[in-house]
Amino acid sequence: MDRRNLNIRKAEVDDISLIQNLIKGLAAYEKRPQDMTGTQELLSYWLFERKIATAFIAEYDGEIVGYALYYPVFGSFAAIGKVHLEDIFIKEDFRGHGFGKYFLTKIVEVVLAEGYTEMEWSCLDWNKPSIEFYKKLGAKEETGRKYFGFDKSQMEDMIDSLIKSEAK
Secondary structure, eight states: OOGGGEEEEEOOGGGHHHHHHHHHHHHHHTTOGGGOOOOHHHHHIIIIISOOSEEEEEEETTEEEEEEEEEEEEETTTTEEEEEEEEEEEOGGGTTSSHHHHHHHHHHHHHHHTTOOEEEOOOOTTOHHHHHHHHHTTOOOOOSOOOOOOOHHHHHHHHHHHHHHHHO
């Protein structure tokens, strides 16, 4: 397989079912298929109506082989714009041919052309092949942080709690 035959293009709204299927592929790879609950309507709303993230499709000789998705973030300490690479996924049959490196490099070209100065991403700690891939590319592993989050019900509970405490 010749990576020069790998075409990278920005996803379009007509790609929404394709994007959803690729995300399902990533969720299965990450052993979390139950977490892939995003509908085509929600994906289309956030990606193409709200334009909160940018998605790319990788095609090899006309066959869809992967996707990537990133969104902007702002680093307040340095006052810089960077992106968070939410997903990068190459189908299993196409791994080991340099497609991942080529795809990531093309994403980096776009990110720099858009004026961003950094890119960050996360990787599941058990995913040794991906960790080794990123290290081989020279990526720096961030240390000293723990990531936290709220789901929608937790956010609603926080608001309810605040309202109740203010009503006293």
